[in-house]
Amino acid sequence: MSLDISHLSKIHEGDAEQSDIRIFSDITCRVETGRFLSIVGPSGCGKTTLLRIIAGLEPASGGQVLLDGEVVRGRDQRVGLVFQEYALFPWRTAIRNIEMGPEIAGVPPDERRAAAMQYIRAFDLNGFEHAYPKALSGGMKQRVAIARTLIMNPRVVLMDEPFGSLDSQTRNDLQNFLMTLWTRRKDTVLFVTHNVDEAVYLSDQIMVLSKKPTHILKIFDVSAPRPRDRTSRESNRVRKAILDLLAGPS
């Protein structure tokens, strides 16, 4: 499913004390079906706000979001979300966190348990299905959070710094895990990250945003074949170009 972001803008309206705050304007891009686009940009430039608007969790001040050419209004079940702060429910075990979506959708207990078990196996969580989140490592918790989203079979997946709180080795492992998964599923992915290396390793395209008032500085294509070599000439070239752009004119 393709995702079009068309001239999106966001203004937080001020009041008597404060004037309006323009967060971003004229954000336009297209993510083709099954492509992986990352968004990088300075802290506070509006990346989370952009994802929340695309997810239908808050309104835009202008512009539209389209799925396969149709305007999206509000929350759409075809769009799945994995947010860093999307904490697991601490009172539910791993498997009960994963099967929560099907449970709310009224899927019978046997059926949803079988579906959740498939994710437990595929996500290397065997033996931890009945553990509570506090007994899981950071990487495991994030795999449960991803499973909880994917079990609903979204066509577009929005991820907001999903690996931001992990140590670098766990982060690399989960990047590889995500790539294996995505190569098989070919969901359309929009992935926000602070980490340029991560964006270069994962993405087909990388949207680089400016400081506020935010606009698109450039959209890079990354054509290196996968699985990628993190230190290849192509990876280094794109990484340097993005870092130079973010650093601004010297």
Ligand SMILES: Nc1ncnc2c1ncn2[C@@H]1O[C@H](COP(=O)(O)OP(=O)(O)OP(=O)(O)O)[C@@H](O)[C@H]1O
């Ligand atoms: N209700 C509000 N009123 C005014 N400004 C707001 C409001 N909510 C958010 N903002 C501002 O919007 C901007 C964008 O915030 P957002 O969280 O989207 O940035 P971000 O790019 O995700 O940052 P980070 O990289 O730190 O996660 C911030 O500067 C924030 O201060």
Ligand SMILES: [Mg+2]
């Ligand atoms: Mg953010």
